[in-house]
Every structure is written in structure tokens, then in C-alpha cells.
Amino acid sequence: METEQLDIADFLTIETKNRNIFEEKLSILKRQSCECCFHNLFFWSEVYDERFSELKNRLIVASFTEKEVMFPIGEYFEPSQLANLSNTFRRKFHWPGSFYDVPEEYINQYHSTISAYFKIETSENYYDYIYRTESLAKLSGAKLNKKRNLTHQFKKKFSDIVIEKISAENIPLVLEFLNMPDRNSNSSNTLDDEHRAIERALRHWEQLSTEGLLIVDGSNQAIAFSVFSQINNNTYDIHFEKASRSFIGASQVINQETAKLLMQRGVSFINREQDLGLPGLRQAKRSYVPEYMLKRYRLTALD
Structure with missing residues (x-):
């Protein structure tokens, strides 16, 4: 997969007019993550300077404040393809090349292959x-x-x-x-x-x-x-x-x-x-007895 053509200039600010394309891609996997909601992405996009680009029929959302990338929206990339995308961000953007909001299903499906390219991390702070x-x-x-x-x-x-x-x-x-x-x-x-x-x-x-x-x-x-x-x-x-x-x-x-x-x-x-690891927020959310915690993972490129 060619990702070298991806450049900073290709990333656009998230606007209301982009709702249809986001919801089209988000509907493919029908995830429950709060990140997988156009409204959420739009509301916070100014705070985190989140922008997006389209690549191989997926949407790539990147925070230019945090210098990190959301797990691509759309059909799953193979881990090797995801690694190529990570390398592009590392070489051309000088970012760590990490991905957040990675679904547990993806980790389970590709675990042995992913570990060849990425360090797999998770934290209940972000469930x-x-x-x-x-x-x-x-x-x-x-x-x-x-x-x-x-x-x-x-x-x-x-x-x-x-x-x-x-x-x-x-x-x-x-x-x-x-x-x-x-x-x-x-x-x-x-x-x-x-x-x-x-x-x-x-x-x-x-x-x-x-x-x-x-x-x-x-x-x-x-x-x-x-x-x-x-x-x-x-x-x-x-x-x-x-x-x-x-x-x-x-x-x-x-x-x-x-x-x-x-x-x-x-x-x-x-x-x-999420509770973000804040004790008061965690106590408040747990007191309502959740049905379950939705795990999300982070992939950090291996050196």
C-alpha cells in the first residue's frame, strides 16, 4: 500500500459538510466506541486540531495537537499496511506513528502479526x-x-x-x-x-x-x-x-x-x-453499574 503520497496538506479540518462521508465509513464496522461518532469528532476537533484525509477508501483522522492518529475508519487495514501508514507519519510528519482507539476485535484477529510491528497497550482509563x-x-x-x-x-x-x-x-x-x-x-x-x-x-x-x-x-x-x-x-x-x-x-x-x-x-x-483515570469520575461512573467496559487499545510503532 502506497502511503508516501500522504502529506500534511492532504488533511482537512472536520466540518459539518463532512458528516455524510464519515457516517458512511463509520457504518461499515458499526463500533460502539465514543470516538466512532461524527458528532464527537466534530465537537472536539478544534480542541485537538483534528483533521482528516481519505486513503484507500478509509478515513485517516489525526490530531495535530497530540501528534497521534486514530485507528483508520472503514474496513480493517492488514497490520503490514497499518505499519506502512505508521512509518509515513514517522518519516514525513516526525510523529511517533502511534494509533489510538484500536478495537479489541482487531487485536484478537491479528495479534500475532501486529506484535511484529507494534507494541500493544491498553489502559482502563480509556475504556x-x-x-x-x-x-x-x-x-x-x-x-x-x-x-x-x-x-x-x-x-x-x-x-x-x-x-x-x-x-x-x-x-x-x-x-x-x-x-x-x-x-x-x-x-x-x-x-x-x-x-x-x-x-x-x-x-x-x-x-x-x-x-x-x-x-x-x-x-x-x-x-x-x-x-x-x-x-x-x-x-x-x-x-x-x-x-x-x-x-x-x-x-x-x-x-x-x-x-x-x-x-x-x-x-x-x-x-x-471514559473516566480518564480520574478517581471522582471513575467512582461516579462505576456507581451506575455498567453492563460492561468497552476496551480500546493503542498501537505504538516498534523502533
């Missing part, structure tokens, strides 16, 4: 949390009893709340919420990056037919919201979910209401993405 939609919607069972109680207490205490779909009309309320004092008391680069990604999602809301739910109180102030989109035929990704810490139970309610909406559509699974 996706996959939940049964029905489980998050009903909160049944002893393990979710505390969550269920919090939702009941919240709705009883704040009986004037309204739950509505995010639209062009109420997006200003979401933007206002993002700048609330209790949302920014622990500012960090990670939160700033997420803020940028959320704003990009909101700017292009109608163009991408993105979906979300918003909870507002009696004074028409936003207190929680979620943003989600479809990954494949049976899985949706929760891109963002935020709730005011001033309203105990708000985070549990926005979580449950989103799941209820998706359950009504017959969606089987919800991907709530």
Missing part, C-alpha cells in the same frame, strides 16, 4: 462505560437504590422544574449555565477544553440535528443538561452531561431522563465514555 439503557432509565435494584431515591427527592423538592429538549430557543440558557459560578469553581485546562467543545456543539446544533435535554427551574434558570447522539443502530453516546451542584439530585435526574427518552426509542445501550 468506555457501556450501560443498558433500561437500567439507567428504571434505576431498579439495590445497587441503584440511592440514585432512585435522589431522583424522587429532587422531583418532590423542586416540583416546578421543566424538562425540555434543547433547541435554538433555549440554547442561551445552556450557555448561561456553563458560566455559572458553581460550574467554574474548579477551573482547569480539561474543563476549559470541554467548555470549548460544548460551545462548538451548540453553535452547530441544528446543522447536525444534535439532541439534548435541559432541566430548568421555576425562574427559568438552567440547572442541568445533556447532549447526545447516535453511534450505531443500538447505541447512543452521551457527549456531555452537566448539573448544578446547588440542586442535589439534578445530576441523577438528567441522567435518568435522558435514558428514559432513549429507552422509548428502543435504544439498547448508552455509552457514557
